[in-house]
Amino acid sequence: MKIVIAPDSFKGSLTAKEASQAIHDGFIKVFPNAEYVLVPMADGGEGTVQSLVDATNGKLLEKKVCGPLEKTVTAKYGILGDGKTGVIEMAEASGIGYVTKETKNPLVTTTYGTGELIMACVEQGVKKIIIGIGGSATNDGGSGMAEALGVKFLDKNGNQIPRGGGGLSKLDRIDMSNIDPRLKDVELIIASDVTNPLCGEKGASHVFGPQKGATKEMIQILDSNLKHYADVIKKQLGKDVADVPGTGAAGGLGAGLLVFTNSKMQKGIDIVVNYVKLEEKLRNAKLCVTGEGGIDFQTQFGKAPFGVAQAAKKVSKDLPVIAIAGSLGREYQELYDKGFDAIFGTIEQVQPLEEVIAAAKESLIRTAENVARAIKITI
Known part of the structure; x- marks a missing residue:
C-alpha cells in the first residue's frame, strides 16, 4: 500500500519535513509494510x-x-x-x-x-x-x-x-x-x-x-x-x-x-505542487495525508492542504485525502466538499499554548496512529 504524506509546516512548532516524519511515525506503527512517500509542502509563504x-x-x-x-x-x-x-x-x-x-x-x-x-x-x-x-x-x-x-x-x-x-x-x-x-x-x-x-x-x-x-x-x-x-x-x-x-x-x-x-x-x-512533482508522486497511491497547524474554511483559498487535496483528486477522484491539523477552526466542514474526505485535530485537552507547541510532535504522531487504526478497521 502506497501512502503519500504531504503536510505544510505546523507554524511555530514543526517544519513541513518534521510534520511529514511525525505522521509517518504514527502510521508505520499500524502499517509497517506500507510504501511511504514523504513530500514536505508549502504555499508560497513562510516555509x-x-x-x-x-x-x-x-x-x-x-x-x-x-x-x-x-x-x-x-x-x-x-x-x-x-x-x-x-x-x-x-x-x-x-x-x-x-x-x-x-x-x-x-x-x-x-x-x-x-x-x-x-x-x-x-x-x-x-x-x-x-x-x-x-x-x-x-x-x-x-x-x-x-x-x-x-x-x-x-x-x-x-x-x-x-x-x-x-x-x-x-x-x-x-x-x-x-x-x-x-x-x-x-x-x-x-x-x-x-x-x-x-x-x-x-x-x-x-x-x-x-x-x-x-x-x-x-x-x-x-x-x-x-x-x-x-x-x-x-x-x-x-x-x-x-x-x-x-x-x-x-x-x-x-x-x-x-x-x-x-x-x-x-x-x-501551484508552484510548490509543480516543483515537488506531487501529482507524479500521488500516482498509484492508496491514501494521501496532508495537514498544517490550523485548518478552517479559509484553507480552501490557496493553502497547502487544499492544493494537496486538489492534486490528489486530479490524479484520482477515488483517492482518499485525510487532513490532520493542530487545531480545527471555524467552518472547517466546508472542506468536505472541496476534496477532503476526513479531517482530524491533534489537540486533546485544554492547555497553555506553549505546552501545545512543545508537545506538537508527540501529538501529531499519536493522532496519525489513531487515524491509521481507524483506517485499518475498514480494510
Missing part, C-alpha cells in the same frame, strides 16, 4: 524555501543583507536540487518580523535586502528564481529591491531618493543603465495569492498599510507616492502597473518585480 529545498534535495544558504530598517540581518535562501533554480522568501530579508510596534514605519522600511537575495541567487548561476512575497514590512513599491539590482531612483537634482515608501514622492527619474545584465537571462516566478492592485482603496497602502504601522495620514501619503511612482514608470519605462492585479502584494513589491525583472505571477501552492 517555502525549506520545503522546496527538502523536497528536491537542494541546499540552504545564508547571506547577510540589509533589513527593512537598514540594519544588517542574516537571511536564508535556497538552491534547488537541479542547481539551476533559486528560492527566496522576501520576509527573510524585508519581513515584518524585523520590526516592532515601536519601529514599524512603512515610510522608511525598504526591500533592498530582498534585491540582495535575488543577486545572491544570480551569483550562484541560477536561471530561475522562485520568490515568495508574503509577510513584508515594506511599502516602497519594490524600489529598494530594484536599487539592489542596479536601478537608480533619482530626484530633480540627480541625487538618489531616500529609501522607503516616503521617499518615492521625490522621484523624478529612473536610471536603468546600471541594472545587472545577468538578470536578462533569469526568470522570476512570483509566488503570491494577493490580487490587490498597486494603488487606490484596494491597493497596497490602504489594505496592508495598517498592519505595517501606517496611520490614516500615512496611508494617504503612501498611496499618493505609489501613484506617483507608477506614473513615472509608465511615462519613462512604458509599463502601466497601477491597476494590475497582484501588483499591490508586499507593499508593491509585486509591481517592482514585474517592472524591473523578467517575472510572472503564479499561485504559491
Whole structure:
C-alpha cells in the first residue's frame, strides 16, 4: 500500500519535513509494510524555501543583507536540487518580523535586502528564481529591491531618493543603465495569492498599510507616492502597473518585480505542487495525508492542504485525502466538499499554548496512529 504524506509546516512548532516524519511515525506503527512517500509542502509563504529545498534535495544558504530598517540581518535562501533554480522568501530579508510596534514605519522600511537575495541567487548561476512575497514590512513599491539590482531612483537634482515608501514622492527619474545584465537571462516566478492592485482603496497602502504601522495620514501619503511612482514608470519605462492585479502584494513589491525583472505571477501552492512533482508522486497511491497547524474554511483559498487535496483528486477522484491539523477552526466542514474526505485535530485537552507547541510532535504522531487504526478497521 502506497501512502503519500504531504503536510505544510505546523507554524511555530514543526517544519513541513518534521510534520511529514511525525505522521509517518504514527502510521508505520499500524502499517509497517506500507510504501511511504514523504513530500514536505508549502504555499508560497513562510516555509517555502525549506520545503522546496527538502523536497528536491537542494541546499540552504545564508547571506547577510540589509533589513527593512537598514540594519544588517542574516537571511536564508535556497538552491534547488537541479542547481539551476533559486528560492527566496522576501520576509527573510524585508519581513515584518524585523520590526516592532515601536519601529514599524512603512515610510522608511525598504526591500533592498530582498534585491540582495535575488543577486545572491544570480551569483550562484541560477536561471530561475522562485520568490515568495508574503509577510513584508515594506511599502516602497519594490524600489529598494530594484536599487539592489542596479536601478537608480533619482530626484530633480540627480541625487538618489531616500529609501522607503516616503521617499518615492521625490522621484523624478529612473536610471536603468546600471541594472545587472545577468538578470536578462533569469526568470522570476512570483509566488503570491494577493490580487490587490498597486494603488487606490484596494491597493497596497490602504489594505496592508495598517498592519505595517501606517496611520490614516500615512496611508494617504503612501498611496499618493505609489501613484506617483507608477506614473513615472509608465511615462519613462512604458509599463502601466497601477491597476494590475497582484501588483499591490508586499507593499508593491509585486509591481517592482514585474517592472524591473523578467517575472510572472503564479499561485504559491501551484508552484510548490509543480516543483515537488506531487501529482507524479500521488500516482498509484492508496491514501494521501496532508495537514498544517490550523485548518478552517479559509484553507480552501490557496493553502497547502487544499492544493494537496486538489492534486490528489486530479490524479484520482477515488483517492482518499485525510487532513490532520493542530487545531480545527471555524467552518472547517466546508472542506468536505472541496476534496477532503476526513479531517482530524491533534489537540486533546485544554492547555497553555506553549505546552501545545512543545508537545506538537508527540501529538501529531499519536493522532496519525489513531487515524491509521481507524483506517485499518475498514480494510
